[in-house]
Amino acid sequence: MNMNNGQMPCIIPDGYQRTSFIEERPLVHGRLTFTWRPTTDAVRAPYIDLLRSVQTSKAEHEMVSRLIDRQLVMWNLADEKSAANIAKLQPTLWKRLADVVVWGDAGPDGDDPLWEKSKQMLPLDPDASIEEMLAKNSETEPTS
Numbered sequence: 001m002n003m004n005n006g007q008m009p010c011i012i013p014d015g016y017q018r019t020s021f022i023e024e025r026p027l028v029h030g031r032l033t034f035t036w037r038p039t040t041d042a043v044r045a046p047y048i049d050l051l052r053s054v055q056t057s058k059a060e061h062e063m064v065s066r067l068i069d070r071q072l073v074m075w076n077l078a079d080e081k082s083a084a085n086i087a088k089l090q091p092t093l094w095k096r097l098a099d100v101v102v103w104g105d106a107g108p109d110g111d112d113p114l115w116e117k118s119k120q121m122l123p124l125d126p127d128a129s130i131e132e133m134l135a136k137n138s139e140t141e142p143t144s
Contacts (some may be wrong), residue, residue, distance in 0.1 A: 017073055022096050029090040034075040036101045039067070044102065062087055065094075068101045 017035050024031040047067045054060050065087035072081055079085045089097065099105040 020100055022093060022100070025092060029093040032075060032077065032093060032097065034097070034101075035073040037071045037073060038104055039071050039102050043067075043071070061094075064098055064102065068098060071101050 017037055019033070019035045021031060021033045044067070047063060051060055051063060054063060062083070066083040068086050069081065069083040072086070075081050077085075086094070086097070
């Protein structure tokens with residue numbers, strides 16, 4: 001992953017990919033691991049324009065499945081990676097995959113090191129400034 005000073009990149013370089021996962025939901029779906037290219041606004045915008053013109057939720061589901069397929073490089077499922085198979089995913093898994101691939105929301109799943117770091121931060125004080133919270137958190141980190 002191309003990172004500057006240990007931070008996630010702000011500009012998506014050509015060829016940039018991420019490998020992420022969506023945790024298993026017992027009795028609903030298994031764990032999905034996948035490699036994907038982040039969807040830029042330039043790629044997403046034409047799909048959003050088309051979504052405004054679709055008449056059925058089935059057509060919308062198929063269109064988003066095609067966008068996911070376009071951005072998905074590979075996955076750990078035995079089934080072929082295709083828009084048709086993506087459209088057949090369990091609904092909660094499909095929605096989560098769309099959130100990650102289409103909107104870039106790695107959330108509590110995923111591979112985002114900043115998410116892991118945020119889980120280790122001290123509880124936020126609603127009255128403290130961002131600078132105060134960051135300073136308080138850095139006091140708890142070991143120095144090397």
